[in-house]
Amino acid sequence: MDGMNTVPSLEKITAKNGDVVLKYRGRLLASAIDPRREARDWINRWRLRIAVAERLVILGAGAGFHIDEVVREWPALRVLVICCEPEVFAEMAKQQAAAWPLVDLVLYEGHGDLLSNPKVRHWMRGYFTLLEHSSLSNLQTALYQECKARLLAREPLFFSDWVRREPRLSQLFPLQAIPGGENRQMLSIKDLEKFVNVRADANPADVMIVRALRELVR
Amino acid sequence: MKILVVSLLRLGDVFLAAPALAGIKRRYPDAELHLLVNRQAAGAISLLGMVDRWHIFERDLLQQGLTDAESPILEPFYRLEGQLQKLRGYDFDMVLNFTHNRLSGWLCGIIGARQTIGLALDSQGRPRFGSNWFQFLNDRAEERGREIFHYSDVFWFGGGMDREARHWRWQLPAQAKVEADALLQGKTGFIALQPLTSESKKEWGSEHWVQALQMMQQTRPQSEFVILGAPNERERCEVLLTSLREKGVRAIVAICSLGTAVEILSRAEMLLTGDTSIKHLAAALPLKVIEISLGSSDWRRTGIYKSGAYIVQARVPCAPCPHSLPCSESFHRCGAILPPDFIAKFGLAVLGGEPQQIQDLARAYAGACEIYQTSFSGGGYWQCLPVGRAVQSRDLRMWLDKLTTKLLLQGEHLQALGAYGTEAMRMGEWMRKEFPHFSTNGWQELIRHLEGDDQMHQFSAQNAQKKLTQMMQATRSQSTVQLKEMRVLQAKVEDISRRIEIRHRLVRSLRNIVEGTL
Numbered sequence: 001m002d003g004m005n006t007v008p009s010l011e012k013i014t015a016k017n018g019d020v021v022l023k024y025r026g027r028l029l030a031s032a033i034d035p036r037r038e039a040r041d042w043i044n045r046w047r048l049r050i051a052v053a054e055r056l057v058i059l060g061a062g063a064g065f066h067i068d069e070v071v072r073e074w075p076a077l078r079v080l081v082i083c084c085e086p087e088v089f090a091e092m093a094k095q096q097a098a099a100w101p102l103v104d105l106v107l108y109e110g111h112g113d114l115l116s117n118p119k120v121r122h123w124m125r126g127y128f129t130l131l132e133h134s135s136l137s138n139l140q141t142a143l144y145q146e147c148k149a150r151l152l153a154r155e156p157l158f159f160s161d162w163v164r165r166e167p168r169l170s171q172l173f174p175l176q177a178i179p180g181g182e183n184r185q186m187l188s189i190k191d192l193e194k195f196v197n198v199r200a201d202a203n204p205a206d207v208m209i210v211r212a213l214r215e216l217v218r
Numbered sequence: 219m220k221i222l223v224v225s226l227l228r229l230g231d232v233f234l235a236a237p238a239l240a241g242i243k244r245r246y247p248d249a250e251l252h253l254l255v256n257r258q259a260a261g262a263i264s265l266l267g268m269v270d271r272w273h274i275f276e277r278d279l280l281q282q283g284l285t286d287a288e289s290p291i292l293e294p295f296y297r298l299e300g301q302l303q304k305l306r307g308y309d310f311d312m313v314l315n316f317t318h319n320r321l322s323g324w325l326c327g328i329i330g331a332r333q334t335i336g337l338a339l340d341s342q343g344r345p346r347f348g349s350n351w352f353q354f355l356n357d358r359a360e361e362r363g364r365e366i367f368h369y370s371d372v373f374w375f376g377g378g379m380d381r382e383a384r385h386w387r388w389q390l391p392a393q394a395k396v397e398a399d400a401l402l403q404g405k406t407g408f409i410a411l412q413p414l415t416s417e418s419k420k421e422w423g424s425e426h427w428v429q430a431l432q433m434m435q436q437t438r439p440q441s442e443f444v445i446l447g448a449p450n451e452r453e454r455c456e457v458l459l460t461s462l463r464e465k466g467v468r469a470i471v472a473i474c475s476l477g478t479a480v481e482i483l484s485r486a487e488m489l490l491t492g493d494t495s496i497k498h499l500a501a502a503l504p505l506k507v508i509e510i511s512l513g514s515s516d517w518r519r520t521g522i523y524k525s526g527a528y529i530v531q532a533r534v535p536c537a538p539c540p541h542s543l544p545c546s547e548s549f550h551r552c553g554a555i556l557p558p559d560f561i562a563k564f565g566l567a568v569l570g571g572e573p574q575q576i577q578d579l580a581r582a583y584a585g586a587c588e589i590y591q592t593s594f595s596g597g598g599y600w601q602c603l604p605v606g607r608a609v610q611s612r613d614l615r616m617w618l619d620k621l622t623t624k625l626l627l628q629g630e631h632l633q634a635l636g637a638y639g640t641e642a643m644r645m646g647e648w649m650r651k652e653f654p655h656f657s658t659n660g661w662q663e664l665i666r667h668l669e670g671d672d673q674m675h676q677f678s679a680q681n682a683q684k685k686l687t688q689m690m691q692a693t694r695s696q697s698t699v700q701l702k703e704m705r706v707l708q709a710k711v712e713d714i715s716r717r718i719e720i721r722h723r724l725v726r727s728l729r730n731i732v733e734g735t736l
Contacts, residue, residue, distance in 0.1 A: 052276070052279055054300075125296075126300070127290070127292070127294075127295075127296035127297045128290065128293065129293070130288065130289070130290060151290055152287075152288070152289070152290050153290060153291050153292060154287060154290075169292075186287060188284075189284045189291075189294075204340075205302075205328050205341075206299075208327055208328050208339070208341055209299055209302070209324075209328065210295065211339075211343070212298065212321055212324035212325055212328070213280065213284060213295065213298060215319070215321035215324065216277065216280055216281050216284060216294075216321060217281060217284050
């Protein structure tokens with residue numbers, strides 16, 4: 001009887017349009033009617049942001065249709081997909097090499113090691129656009145929210161985490177200037193300007209960039 | 219040689235830089251000329267053929283990244299750094315900052331070059347200007363005084379050019395002619411119209427335009443009007459067109475790109491416009507132009523940069539109002555005071571090339587507006603001349619003060635032999651050319667008034683010197699010294715003294731020229 005109630009962690013079903021769709025712990029990761037259309041709708045919602053992205057980070061691999069569509073429309077765009085479910089990750093990894101040569105896949109299962117991942121560390125040294133896949137509510141929501149907060153680095157705790165790992169940033173924003181503890185107030189460029197190291201060891205050009213950015217929101 | 223010009227304001231401001239860009243290209247024919255503009259001004263790219271490479275500053279993206287809680291906080295930092303690194307990679311010999319704000323100052327400071335002209339901030343936020351002209355722009359940015367120079371002149375002289383004639387052309391894309399042909403259907407000699415502007419404060423209002431054009435149509439039945447508009451202005455232009463047609467006005471709407479607008483303007487006889495980018499495009503074309511200056515339009519700094527155009531400024535005490543503030547009046551006073559029948563009559567007089575009628579109209583409507591005719595002065599800068607009234611001592615004072623400022627900014631007082639006589643001669647020739655009927659006695663009388671100014675200037679200098687002396691004496695008993703204030707006062711004393719000297723020499727030479735003894 002027990003065996004009959006166990007839901008397999010990953011199932012494949014055929015959608016009405018004939019595509020194969022994943023189900024994770026009994027929950028659909030894409031539309032069971034037309035997952036490609038759903039993926040295009042997702043793209044259309046974020047089109048403006050993707051179009052200007054140098055690199056794109058997507059939280060959640062879903063059933064892979066949205067990755068397919070992004071790659072199809074922006075074949076030269078570097079994409080990093082963060083997935084928090086090992087089973088989904090394994091399934092996506094099979095597709096990656098063949099269909100998505102410029103897509104990096106990262107598995108994150110918690111434990112605060114996201115920024116230690118070499119692929120993520122590589123992405124930290126540049127600018128990227130962050131998007132969430134619509135299936136996240138059917139997945140490990142809390143983990144994805146944590147990933148998002150770490151990548152956005154808009155909370156002092158996570159901002160410090162970025163700064164600590166990048167020597168250039170820690171010269172620009174001395175850690176002792178950033179409020180610690182459980183302060184979850186979102187940081188703004190005004191705060192960053194206050195953190196800036198006015199001593200001589202920060203790169204003057206970096207200091208000037210922060211000052212220039214501050215002018216943009218006066 | 220590589221030169222970067224930074225112009226990070228609006229589209230019209232990029233067009234204001236066009237004469238200087240052409241001048242720089244002529245001065246350094248082998249140089250690679252780069253231009254950094256905001257994304258919103260990218261429409262200028264195809265028109266400025268003198269620019270070799272364009273760089274787009276993604277201001278909106280950066281602002282969005284800074285304010286959007288869903289964007290990584292460091293994304294704008296890395297994005298801006300990436301762009302600046304790319305620009306630094308060009309290793310510019312010269313950077314000219316035509317944007318006078320702190321943002322551009324930081325950017326120019328970071329980009330760096332062997333020579334930087336215009337505002338650049340160092341890592342401590344200290345400004346450098348690299349040219350007296352840009353220092354002047356900084357010091358007098360908000361001033362309403364007499365010595366206001368047109369922005370195109372500041373860029374021109376700041377860029378190292380002098381009295382050379384301004385020659386620049388818009389480069390037209392191939393489809394401009396095709397699009398213009400399709401829109402105009404063989405029309406030539408029409409009156410082009412740009413009634414819509416970037417700010418509602420600068421607009422005259424549809425009902426005024428309809429009345430004015432209706433009167434023009436009735437007086438001159440062969441008139442045809444072409445209403446120019448950008449794609450985002452289509453709806454408002456169509457509404458205006460409907461109203462015009464209801465009144466029997468022969469008009470069409472031309473919604474088009476800037477390139478096509480230039481092609482259309484090149485086939486027009488006259489342009490009636492508010493303070494718009496179209497006005498700046500018309501500056502390089504031979505057609506007649508009437509600019510209606512309302513709201514925040516500041517014709518002294520951004521008026522149409524060509525000779526022989528007319529500027530109609532509504533006579534209200536609040537003009538020009540600040541860009542950033544809403545109209546301070548309970549109604550749009552400057553628009554309301556300008557009578558449609560005046561614009562209709564004045565437009566027809568300009569179109570017909572009837573100078574006496576132009577003067578008479580300016581006199582008749584002097585209570586509602588001031589009329590100016592644009593010109594390039596003997597000193598090589600843009601200058602407006604009053605229409606409909608005799609030259610007064612205040613006009614001559616303004617011309618002389620501007621010339622004095624120009625010579626001061628160019629360091630003429632540092633030369634062993636300053637060219638004051640030559641400059642006064644040029645000014646005298648220009649005055650005689652522009653006002654051929656003004657008598658020698660009349661000029662002599664005006665010059666006498668100016669000689670009386672010396673005393674006033676001496677008094678200002680003495681006052682500043684007195685304050686400086688008092689401050690220096692006071693510091694003897696104080697533990698801290700107000701160095702900054704003292705420097706400002708000292709600079710003021712020096713500035714006034716130099717001005718007095720230059721002005722005195724100019725007035726003396728001018729008197730001799732008018733009296734025919736030089």
